[in-house]
Amino acid sequence: MKTSARNQFFGKVTAVTPGAVTTEVEVGLKGGSKIxxxxxxxxxxxxxxxVGVDVVVLVKAPTVIILTDAAGYRLSARNQLPGTVSKVQKGSVNAEVLVELAGGDTIASSITNESVDALGLAVGSKATAVFKAGAVILGVAG
Incomplete structure (x- = not known):
């Protein structure tokens, strides 16, 4: 499958919680991370x-926020994936930051160069990729 979404994860549905209008779907990734x-x-x-269905999870890089210190704050964003910065590639205005998760999956974020500097992001630093459940697109084969 070809898609413009920078982040593509393959996993299995581990929980389904239906609501009146929407359904919450939990997807398990290798290494134990959940989306x-x-x-x-x-x-x-x-x-x-x-539950048990194989899915592809798509998340566009500009919807992924990078966090280095929550300073005691709790966030409403359901997806908070901790990892280690594996790449920082600055452009003229924005940078692509890759965060490697447990199990080897990598999530990309597109943030400003100013944010990279303010957060002190560098290869090897700890970071958390944050995005809302509504920013996730699911796909199935067939």
Missing amino acids: IATVTKTSEETLGIK
Whole structure:
């Protein structure tokens, strides 16, 4: 599959929590990380989402926020994936930051060069990739 979404993860649905309009879907990745997606009831039914189904998770890099210190704050974003910065590539205005997760998956974020400097991001530094469940797109084969 070819897609413009920079982040593509393959995993299995580990939990499905239906709501009145939307369904919360938990996807387990290798290494134990989990991604939460919120999809419509129609998408749940159309895609055949249920526990055990193999899915691809898509997340566009500009929706991923990089956090280095929560300073005691709790966030409403359901997806908070800790890891280690494996690459920082600055452009003229923005930078691509890659964070390696447990198990070897890597998540990319597109943030400003100013943010890279303010956060002190460098290869080897600890960081958490944060994004909302609504920013996740799920796909299934077939």
